[in-house]
Amino acid sequence: MARRPVKTEDEPEPLSQCPYCKFEIPETRLDCPSCKHSLPWCAASGKHMVINEWSKCPKCKMCCNYTEMKRVLEAEPTCPLCNEEVSPMQVKIVDDPNREFRELIDLMKDSTNQAEEESKDGEGDD
Numbered sequence: 001m002a003r004r005p006v007k008t009e010d011e012p013e014p015l016s017q018c019p020y021c022k023f024e025i026p027e028t029r030l031d032c033p034s035c036k037h038s039l040p041w042c043a044a045s046g047k048h049m050v051i052n053e054w055s056k057c058p059k060c061k062m063c064c065n066y067t068e069m070k071r072v073l074e075a076e077p078t079c080p081l082c083n084e085e086v087s088p089m090q091v092k093i094v095d096d097p098n099r100e101f102r103e104l105i106d107l108m109k110d111s112t113n114q115a116e117e118e119s120k121d122g123e124g125d126d
């Protein structure tokens with residue numbers, strides 16, 4: 001993860017909030033300089049996810065930012081991930097973005113934990 005941020009002198013990048021800590025960061029940054037988390041990204045744009053834009057492809061359930069997904073589907077009504085036909089009308093902001101976010105974080109954790117040794121178990125239940 002030694003990727004350097006690309007500097008664009010002429011066009012300052014728009015900022016949007018980190019879904020973890022609400023810190024305003026450039027929308028294409030996938031790691032937050034404030035909370036150091038790596039961020040889930042929008043399937044439609046590659047930008048990091050924004051809580052109040054949280055939506056999903058109705059077909060493949062991949063998360064995406066509402067505005068970005070709408071824009072993609074209005075140009076061509078096909079999900080960029082699953083290539084299924086999806087009308088822009090079908091994309092909606094989820095009812096409980098924070099829950100969706102937590103669920104996604106859990107999934108991301110699971111996939112990184114698999115590499116760790118399995119001998120340590122115990123806590124983690126409340």
Ligand SMILES: [Zn+2]
Pocket residue numbers: 018019020021022023032033034035036037
């Ligand atoms: Zn953050």
Ligand SMILES: [Zn+2]
Pocket residue numbers: 057058059060061062079080081082083084
């Ligand atoms: Zn899809």
